[in-house]
Amino acid sequence: MELAHNEGYVLASYAITLVAMIVIIGWVLLDSRGRQRELKRLEETGIRRRSARTAATGEAATEKTIDA
């Protein structure tokens, strides 16, 4: 009876740890996806960072960067 009682503490510990790990893994993944999507959308509109402009060759180095 005492043993079964203690197993509850063990299960609760593992369950809470699992939930906490799922939360941080999920948060890191969702944040990563979200920022990646934003970056892609901004690049599609033709906006370039200064360093990206100098690294690229030719027409990307021009001053006018926004097409829309």
Next chain:
Amino acid sequence: MTDTSLAIRSFSDLANPAKFIALAGKLIPWMAGVTAILFAVGLWLCFTTEGDYQQGETVRIMYIHVPAAWLSMMCYTIMAASAVGTLVWRHPLADVSARVAAPLGAAFTFVALVTGSLWGKPMWGTWWVWDARLTSVFILFLMYLGLIAFNRAMDDPSRAARVSAVMILIGFVNIPIIKFSVDWFNTLHQPASVVRMGGPAVDPEFLRPLLVMAIAFTMLFFTLHMMAMRTEIWRRRVAAMRRIAARSAARGQEG
């Protein structure tokens, strides 16, 4: 700036955000895979090894409590090292590292506190005592939350970086207090039994799952830390691009 290849040739190349992102893209899948395998083996060992003759089943809480507690301190140590990088070399990647480590550290500290409480109730007869070890870990948890709140309150990450780094370094005094609190003060918490002079005092039966789980948690931390650093670099790029777009739009309206 003529070298545009993304190959890492020296340690200092890691400091280049574009090269860091390229390296992270290659490493993250492997690190995630190793983490998953380690957790599979570790959890199997956790539940197949024998219970303790005194503690019974509750000894299994140790396999998550100790790695989480160890990571709560390692994470802060990484943040302190990053803070030195921010203050001495003023490198933006050091700030990125410190900033994204805080929520991870808070999560592991939370797990250490909760599992410790769930272990304390059946073994000590109480959920919580305000003794040196438990209180100092609770303060660590509050410091993580404080740093997260500060970083969120500041709009410009480059301005937040130096203040945040100073706060991290001041808080680092807590880490040796946590580590040695069980030796310096009379606490309910047991003294160190794995990392101590004279070798581990834990039976190999318990040491094996503990070590595998400790490595698994550590790998999980490094995988998440690298992913979160990459995301933070992307976040700053997005902010920079939006500034450029806003400036260009304003110029377009004037002309």
